[in-house]
Amino acid sequence: MEMADINNSANSSSDVHQNGSEEVKIDTLEDWWEPKPECCIYKVPIDLRKKNEEAYTPQVISIGPLHHGKNELKDMQKQKERYNHIFKERRGNEKLVEMKCYIRNQEKKIRYCYEQPSSLESGPFVEMVLDDTVFIIELFLRHYWNVDDFLLEKPLYRNSIKRDLQLLENQLPYFVLNELYMSAIKGIYSGPYKGSANTDPPSFLHISCYFFGYKSYDIGKMVGVKHFTDLRRCVLIQNRPKSNTPKEVVDLPCATKLDKSGVSFKHVENEDRLLDLKFLTCKPWIHTPILEKI
Known part of the structure; x- marks a missing residue:
């Protein structure tokens, strides 16, 4: 085989060989998915998931592409639509168009954050990210402002949503949430925020920690948070016990x-x-x- 033939074969999306009357499709290198450097949202390993399936699977709400469209989570889609309508009434359709444009421009970077590629085409993928982002922003703000809402008033819903939003497979990249939050609150906030005399709008980190009920943390040390699971890790690390006589731990068993x-x-x-x-x-x-x- 000539070198040119090898190159052409490697660059094609698939290679079909005839085996008697049966066609066999062989995937080539171009079909293989290699996680990008931006990758930070992973699938839970199968052997770990087998030990406790429910511990790693969202029970009431899907966020991001990995569990999107599951029948058992469709009921919460109605609440996403309700929050989207509330957000649209307060901020106007122009703001939603602006946010959607940002997501579309960042689509490739967002996709690269996932270990497993999404089969959603561009349009549905962008809509999914927008709906999930608006839901999270609206939920966090309604919680922060003490707005009456049955999702927040009923412990069954509130605690289940808190749990699901911290699952590794159920994430959106933090940079998207943070950027769109700052865009969403522009021009709508006034007055000091909780626990501070600062009259600037509360940061997304602040309302995130407030929603999850983290009581002891230093936002200044939370640099480069990847997603809500990573935020949880940052808080735990800050609150870990410190030894007065630190020693190197060799081969600490998990x-x-x-x-x-x-x-x-x-x-x-x-x-x-x-x-x-x-x-x-x-x-x-x-x-x-x-x-x-x-």
């Missing part, structure tokens, strides 16, 4: 390995200090050591 070794984990109600752990010494009548949050 929770999965500790579990397989017979260590049990006991949950206590203290979500802000997830990384505060203490090891309970085994008693003669206790055969399994237990790790408990402080």
Whole structure:
């Protein structure tokens, strides 16, 4: 085979060979998806998902392309439409057109943030990002302004949405949310915001942390947040316990390995200090050591 033939074969989208009366389609390199440097939103590994499917799957609302269109999540689509209508009444259709234009211009960068490529074509993809973004912005602002809304008043909805919005597979890139939030609030805010004498509009980081109920954090240290899952990580790292005599930890086993070794984990109600752990010494009548949050 000549070099030119090899190059032509590699550049084609597919190669079809005849095998008797059966056609066999062979995908070529151009069909393979390689995650880009911008990639930050991943699929949960299959072996991890198998241990607890519900822990990694949205239960009430889909955000982003990975769970978009699932039948079991369609009920919340009506609430996205309601929020879109409320937003449009307050800001006007021109603002939605402006936001949609921004998403369209950033579409390639947004797609590159996902490990798994979306099969949505450009138009539906842009509409999906716009609908999800408007829903999040409207939800966070209504929560911040204490607006009466059954999604926020009913713990069943509020807590389920909070949970789903922090799932790794259920994310939009933070830069999109932040940029469109700043565009959305331009010209509509006045007065000091909660916990501050500052009369400037609250940052998206501020209302995000307020919505999720993070009580202790330093926004100034949250640089380069990728998405809400990453925001959760940033808050936990800031609140991790610090040793007075720090030592290098060599080959620290993960929770999965500790579990397989017979260590049990006991949950206590203290979500802000997830990384505060203490090891309970085994008693003669206790055969399994237990790790408990402080």
